Amino acid sequence: MIWSPDAGQPPAPDTGGRRGRKPAPIAASAGPSHRAWLEPVRSFLFASGLTLDDLVSRSGYSKTRISELLRGNGYYPAWEITFSVIHALGLPAQPMRRLWSAAAHEAQKQPGWIKQCIQQVAVQPEPAPVAHQAFTEAMSDVYTAYARVFLLTDQRAHWVVTEAFDILWLCWSHAAVSENLSRYAWRLLRARVMARAHRDGDGHPDLRAAVFSTAEVHDGVPGHFVALSELVDLFAAIGHLPDDQMDVTVLRHLYGVDLKEIADAVGLSEAITHAVDHHARAALERLLDAPSPRE
Structure with missing residues (x-):
């Protein structure tokens, strides 16, 4: 069984009776x-x-x-x-x-x-596979926009996207033959972003700081350093959406990416992406209408 980007530590395979103990898990101290x-x-x-x-x-x-x-x-x-x-x-x-x-x-x-x-180690230069280079060039902007919402700065976003692309290269022999390369790569990116995203008290990604750092104005979303307090609850609610709904909402409504490009990036069909967007809007309305703990 080959590692999946969002599966965490991979299970040990069936070794067909070969000698050797089941491998110990990764130490908790590993960052x-x-x-x-x-x-x-x-x-x-x-x-x-x-x-x-x-x-x-x-x-x-x-x-x-x-x-x-x-x-x-x-x-x-x-x-x-x-x-x-x-x-x-x-x-x-x-x-x-x-x-x-x-x-x-x-x-x-x-x-x-x-x-x-x-x-101390001589390593010969090795170019990335051509298909990997083409894929990273096509996805770089969308990936970076997504990462920036959670990590807030261009530097951190670019760094995590580069990390994701390097892992993709490391795993390219398996990723390239997967049923859905875009889905495989998106889950890999998402896992790297979420490993570093700030969390709220319930463990959900906390997007409230993104109110102050969104890069463009799209459908009423503020630009750089524009603090609109009424958006804080909205951004907090986005962090409580299911994974696909949150991803589509971040790309569509915080960065204005069109649904066709989102579908290509996250590895879903256009029809499913439209449906996810629709369900996300409905879910946000329910979350925003729910009484707060203060009330």
Whole structure:
């Protein structure tokens, strides 16, 4: 079973009776950037049917160190051992190196340490697959607009979109043959955004700050730094919508993306996207009409 972008930690596959224990879950201490590369790498290993002993033999590192790397436990792994694992699994090094570097910063590794680790491993330049390049160019603007609503700044939005595209490249051999590439990629992006989105007290994405940072005026939505207090409840309600309804509402009504482009981005048919938009409007009316706890 191959990792799904919104599935969290992937299950171990049926190894057909081969030796080896069920892999331990990822350590709770692993941050979002660390999990961004660790989850798909674990999935590729589990789906390959290789045992830990096989990976030890192919990588040249001890079972203890490989096991710690796969659990995200202990010290953040150096690039050399990380590269040896992905090389053994046949995964592309270029996107993985960027993902590893971001997670190293997250783990508060010094820039000098990161640079030295990278310099110790010679990696040949490798262009992304042409189809991947075309896909990222087509989706970049919509993805960034979506991420900006939740993450509030252009810098954070661009960073998370780049992370999502690197994970997509890492998983391209499976993503490209999935039944719905756009849906696969959208769920991947969404998972990365939601891993960093601010939450309200109930655990829903908290969009109230987006009232002050939406980029354009669309259907009465404010522009930069325009605080309209009556919109705060609306933005809070959007964060309580089901996933597809929230996504379509954010793109359609906060950024004015047309429904055809939304359908292409989120991987739904135009008819379903229209229906989702309709249901979202009705759901928002119910949420806004419901009495607040203060009342």
